[in-house]
Amino acid sequence: MSGLISPPNTQYTLLYFFASWHASHSQLSAVFKSLPALVPNKNCTFRTVEAETNTEESEKYGVKVVPTFVFLRDAEIWGKVEEGDPAKISRSLVSMCSGVQPQVQSFGNPTKHTKNEGTTGGVKDDGVVEKEGEGMVKRLNSMVRSAPCFVFLKGTPSSPKCGFSRQVCELLSNNKVPFVSFDILEDEGVRGGAKEVFEWPTFPMIYVGGELVGGLDVVRDMIEEGEFQDIVDES
Numbered sequence: 001m002s003g004l005i006s007p008p009n010t011q012y013t014l015l016y017f018f019a020s021w022h023a024s025h026s027q028l029s030a031v032f033k034s035l036p037a038l039v040p041n042k043n044c045t046f047r048t049v050e051a052e053t054n055t056e057e058s059e060k061y062g063v064k065v066v067p068t069f070v071f072l073r074d075a076e077i078w079g080k081v082e083e084g085d086p087a088k089i090s091r092s093l094v095s096m097c098s099g100v101q102p103q104v105q106s107f108g109n110p111t112k113h114t115k116n117e118g119t120t121g122g123v124k125d126d127g128v129v130e131k132e133g134e135g136m137v138k139r140l141n142s143m144v145r146s147a148p149c150f151v152f153l154k155g156t157p158s159s160p161k162c163g164f165s166r167q168v169c170e171l172l173s174n175n176k177v178p179f180v181s182f183d184i185l186e187d188e189g190v191r192g193g194a195k196e197v198f199e200w201p202t203f204p205m206i207y208v209g210g211e212l213v214g215g216l217d218v219v220r221d222m223i224e225e226g227e228f229q230d231i232v233d234e235s
């Protein structure tokens with residue numbers, strides 16, 4: 001392993017934003033611990049950051065899912081590796097630390113930038129639905145109406161990719177509210193479209209009877225007030 005390339009005084013930091021509940025954490029944690037030995041370089045430091053409790057740092061580096069690895073070069077973001085298969089992540093980390101110029105890499109589900117058939121609008125390159133994209137609007141509406149309670153999640157109920165998504169699944173399950181979900185990390189068009197069409201900026205998004213109720217905080221408050229079950233029963 002050659003170690004990081006010049007300039008020699010450049011400082012590198014690799015941050016591992018993790019959540020201990022995430023399925024790949026123990027594997028990735030072991031990989032992370034082995035990196036200093038694999039890629040010895042006195043100018044590179046390695047630090048783990050618990051993503052959910054260090055919100056300031058997570059926001060600063062634009063961390064939206066766990067796991068995320070942020071590679072800093074002289075305190076500036078130089079590269080990122082997000083989510084997905086631990087083996088691919090490990091290879092990428094080793095290659096980054098060996099001096100290969102990194103880029104943003106996401107090993108989750110492939111980002112789709114396809115136009116929707118039969119639409120006048122569709123999905124633009126940045127993944128945002130054009131306002132006139134009737135096909136996407138129909139698709140989103142039919143998704144949210146597919147069950148009395150529907151949730152746009154990051155990940156799935158059995159493998160959530162974000163703490164807020166994990167919490168909403170627990171909350172609904174503990175309150176015995178059956179729900180159907182869609183992993184927005186599967187489809188950037190749906191991710192951008194849901195935000196635009198339903199005018200809600202974050203995930204999870206929870207719907208009852210096809211109507212947006214809100215995010216985790218709203219649903220938690222409603223459950224505490226005993227209001228959520230009422231709207232589910234009425235739907």
Ligand SMILES: N[C@@H](CCC(=O)N[C@@H](CS)C(=O)NCC(=O)O)C(=O)O
Pocket residue numbers: 064154162164191201202203204215216217218
């Ligand atoms: N307090 C919010 C938390 C949700 C949140 O902040 N989600 C972020 C991080 S997972 C998000 O979805 N950001 C937009 C995105 O990733 O597209 C709630 O009540 O749901």
